[in-house]
Amino acid sequence: MKGLFKSKPRTPVDVVRQTRENLVHLDLNSGSRGGDAKREEKMAELSKNIRELKSILYGNGESEPVTEACVQLTQEFFRENTLRLLIIHLPKLNLETRKDATQVVANLQRQQVSSKIVASEYLESNKDLLDILISGYENMDIALHYGAMLRECIRHQSIARYVLESEHMKKFFDYIQLPNFDIASDASATFKELLTRHKATVAEFLTNNYDWFFEEFNSRLLSSTNYITKRQAIKLLGDMLLDRSNVAVMMRYVSSKDNLMILMNLLRDSSKNIQIEAFHVFKLFAANKNKPAEVVNILVTNRSKLLRFFAGFKIDKEDEQFEADKEQVIKEISAL
Amino acid sequence: MAGGDGDASGGGEVRYPLEAESYRLLCKIGSGVSAVVYKAVCLPLGSSSPAVVAIKAIDLERSRANLDDVWREAKAMALLSHRNVLRAHCSFTVGSHLWVVMPFMGAGSLHSILSHGFPNGLPEPCVAVVLRDTLRALCYLHGQGRIHRDIKAGNILLDSDGSVKLADFGVSASIYETPSSFSGPAVHAPPLSAAASLGSSSSCCFNDLAGTPYWMAPEVIHSHVGYGIKADIWSFGITALELAHGRPPLSHLPPSKSMLLRITSRVRLEDAAETCSSAKRKKFSKAFRDMVSSCLRQEPAGRPSVEKLLRHPFFKGCRSNDYLVRNVLAAVPSIEERCKGDTNLCGCARGARCVSPCRHAAAAGVAAKNRRISGWNFNEENLEFDPAEGAAAEKKRCGLPFHDEEEDDRELESNSAGDDNDDDSRTAATQGSCHGERDQAVGFKEVVVPQLMTILESLKLERSMVMHALGSGGCHVAADGDGCGGMAAAPGEEREEMLLGYVRQLEHRVEELSKEVEEEMARNARLEKQLRLRERVHDHKTNSSQASESN
Structure with missing residues (x-):
């Protein structure tokens, strides 16, 4: 009998509405234990709806996504608090539905409605959602899902700025060193995204927070005993300092003897990969035209060792830029 | 908890x-x-x-x-x-x-099972069970928007209860991830040069292309077409043959040749598969042959989807996993015993291959740390050098896995060269003189000569790589020498000599092969001439016999 009423296909707006109804139902009944069968039925419905949202946004095996359908879906999704409900109730969903939900949220961050990114506007007035997403790194079961959503949200410059300026930035130094590799790497990827994506915002952040940030960065990440933490941190430091928009920060960094000492120790790390990344930062100290006396002192004291080190410093594949940089560094140090 | x-x-x-x-x-x-x-x-x-x-x-x-x-x-x-x-x-x-x-998958990989108990392949009902479960895994992966890209018996694992699991996502890609992050090692490699470098028989080069050569679909080799879900279907078809025969088709050729054949499609794999299964041992059902050949269509679009494959008649009446326990597990030694016998697995004996994080390697790692520059002097008050720490014996980190493969490759090379000769002499010796044979000979030449040329190219590449490695190896020696004196120098010299040895060997092989190419070309010319001659004689004969008949 039911089949008779199914003749009208559901519109994207219908699917979003039903998803929201399912989520509200979940919200109201989260405490109650009774009616497990009913609850499971609702859950199955929700899973089906979220999968439907995904296939509208991404297309399915046979068909590409339709722009008009995506626009309708996006509008309806952000018209009310569907995103909030979805994020809050994510831990209650099963694994497959969590993955679908993550992909839906990720896709929605890029959808435009009359050339405006609706998601960005929504998040700006719901910034507490970012607090929830970031705290996900403390829960193994949802960390990877929240982490993936978070990285999509910080594509919006205003949202990235919010996170950079929040107290959460300090927490990342812990998250990056979590023992669980997938979660630590996820946090590390988010951290990197925050510090490299929006150039002007990053430059402003680094300038205003120079002291505590590099203090933490040097002592906790570059001096970490964890191989991965060290390797990712030195790579990120290179990416940050070599970015043109961060010139002022770079000049400040390479004028410090303490920073130089850390980098020189990384040059003789047992890992070749770390050595190479450290070289890309060390060369900035050597190339600095206005080296402070304390930096010159250290370089002069260790001149012969440094020259001997660079004479034998090779990378596996040919790299003209690397060789040229090395020549330059050798020249600078010899001339001191 | x-x-x-x-x-x-x-x-x-x-x-x-x-x-x-x-x-x-x-x-x-x-x-x-x-x-x-x-x-x-x-x-x-x-x-x-x-x-x-x-x-x-x-x-x-x-x-x-x-x-x-x-x-x-x-x-x-x-x-x-x-x-x-x-x-x-x-x-x-x-x-x-x-x-x-x-x-822990108690029975190990299907590859290991094949080589320890079924060198000529599993019985067909067992193949069906393994393939069905592999398809179920693929169905799930494809539904997730994931492409596995390295399906082969070595990545299908069997547990002691007969359950089958697909493993190793080292090269898998997700179509939901943004293109910038879509960077399996394969995507970086331009297709042709990568195919050539595969011939260089260095195992690290295999990783330049995703997947492992014998199982790779043509469009993965031609990677500019991009990977699709259908590439997995091809590899699945090859894996089916591997399970049934004990090894993948064309595996008697070195990987580069096998790839070349697939790119040029001079030898049609469908045919290869057909003749293989019917000529050698006529034991495969029509359903199996039909299922496999549908997977091995050159055009990706022509290959069936996983769902469709699961409905294929070959999987009708498929046994349960218990069947594997009774018929496969019972016939192979336990995984521990298999590994005991296999000396190849002992990384330590191979020096460079040893990547064991076991205790003694960790100790060696600590020792290796010491051989770097022996500490900077940050002591500003008295600008004296810290006493240099003596560097402990160096742990060799030589990145040259060339040796073994090179040997294997040469062996294969000479084997297949032998085959070529056989074929040629057979061609020459056969008295029949149909046109087909001439075509075959010409086709053969077209396949063999470019192949030899490619191998020659790849050998040159390999040589330059060794030269390069030799260069950096030398530098290591220099760097070691500085802090710690003679200890590291002796093995360094030894290594240098070893490397020089390789280079000489390689140079020798390049020369040999160039000569072989020349010879091959000359012989082909000769054969063609002979054939043409014989054809004429044949034509003449038939003409005359016709003439005599008509008389």
């Missing part, structure tokens, strides 16, 4: 500890270029069955993939959940190694 005992398929119930001290490595059960797999026991879990695990130790210093790729694989494994897909319990770092803790 350790509640869900007995329910292995549920997963996630048992939390596995995230530090090395909680595990005891029992024995090595597999090894690759930058990873070793151990059977291990998780100590805090006591004697329950989930306490036995497999740990894949990936050397992040040696792994060519960057950390992002490694993370993506770990993430994929953590988020996949299907009874036929191997899922990671957890992963954490131990020094510069990443340990991925996985369920």
Whole structure:
């Protein structure tokens, strides 16, 4: 009998509405234990709806996504608090539905409605959602899902700025060193995204927070005993300092003897990969035209060792830029 | 916390500890270029069955993939959940190694099972069970928008209860990830040069292309077309043949030739598969041959989807997994015994191959640390050098896995060269003189000469690589020499000499091969001439016989 009423296909707006109804139902009944069968039925419905949202946004095996359908879906999704409900109730969903939900949220961050990114506007007035997403790194079961959503949200410059300026930035130094590799790497990827994506915002952040940030960065990440933490941190430091928009920060960094000492120790790390990344930062100290006396002192004291080190410093594949940089560094140090 | 005992398929119930001290490595059960797999026991879990695990130790210093790729694989494994897909319990770092803790699959990979108990392939009903479960895994992966890209018997694992799981997502890609992060090692490599470098027989070069040569679909080799889900179907078809025969088709050729044949499609694989199965041992059902050849269509669009394959008649009446326990597991030694006999697995004997994170290697790692520059002098008050620490014996980190493969390759080379000769002489010796044969000979020339040329190219490449390696090797010696005196110098010299030896060998081979190419070309010309001559004679004969008949 039911089949008779199914003749009208559901519109994207219908699917979003039903998803929201399912989520509200979940919200109201989260405490109650009774009616497990009913609850499971609702859950199955929700899973089906979220999968439907995904296939509208991404297309399915046979068909590409339709722009008009995506626009309708996006509008309806952000018209009310569907995103909030979805994020809050994510831990209650099963694994497959969590993955679908993550992909839906990720896709929605890029959808435009009359050339405006609706998601960005929504998040700006719901910034507490970012607090929830970031705290996900403390829960193994949802960390990877929240982490993936978070990285999509910080594509919006205003949202990235919010996170950079929040107290959460300090927490990342812990998250990056979590023992669980997938979660630590996820946090590390988010951290990197925050510090490299929006150039002007990053430059402003680094300038205003120079002291505590590099203090933490040097002592906790570059001096970490964890191989991965060290390797990712030195790579990120290179990416940050070599970015043109961060010139002022770079000049400040390479004028410090303490920073130089850390980098020189990384040059003789047992890992070749770390050595190479450290070289890309060390060369900035050597190339600095206005080296402070304390930096010159250290370089002069260790001149012969440094020259001997660079004479034998090779990378596996040919790299003209690397060789040229090395020549330059050798020249600078010899001339001191 | 350790509640869900007995329910292995549920997963996630048992939390596995995230530090090395909680595990005891029992024995090595597999090894690759930058990873070793151990059977291990998780100590805090006591004697329950989930306490036995497999740990894949990936050397992040040696792994060519960057950390992002490694993370993506770990993430994929953590988020996949299907009874036929191997899922990671957890992963954490131990020094510069990443340990991925996985369920222990008691019977090992199908590749290992084939080589230890079924060198000529599994019985067809067993093949069906393994393939059906592999398809179920693929169905799940494809539904997730994931492409596996390296399906082969070596990546299909069997547990002691007969359950089958697909493993190794080292090269898998997700079509949901943004293009910039879509960077399996393969995407970087331009297709042709990569195909050529594969011929250089260095195992590290295999990783330049995703997948392993024999199982690779033509469009993966022609990677500009892009990967599709249908590439997995091709590899699945090859895997079917591998399970049925004990080895993949064309595996008697070195990988580069096998790839070349597939790109040029001079030898049609469909035919190769058909003739293989029917000529050698007529034991495969029509359903099997039909299923395999549908997977091996050159055009990706022509290959069936996983869903369609699962409905193929070949899988009708497929046995249960118990059937594998009775018919396969009973016939092969346990995985521990298999590994004992296999000296290849002992990484330590091979120096450079040893990537074991076991205690003594860790000690060697510490020793290796010391051979770097012996500490900077940050003491500003009295500008004296700190006394240089004596560097301990160097742990060799020579990145030259050329040696063994080169030998293998040469062996194969001479084998197939032998085949070529046989074929040629057979061609020459046969008295029949149909036109087909001439075509065959010409076709043969077209295949063989460019192949030899490619091999020659790749040898040149290999030579330059060795020269390069030699260059950096020399530098290592110089760097070692400075702080610590003679200790490192002796092995350094030895290595240098060894390398020089390789180079000389390679040069020799290049010369040999160039000569062979020339000879081959000359012989082909001769043969063609002969054939033409004989044809004329034949034509003449038939003409005359016709003439005599008509008389």
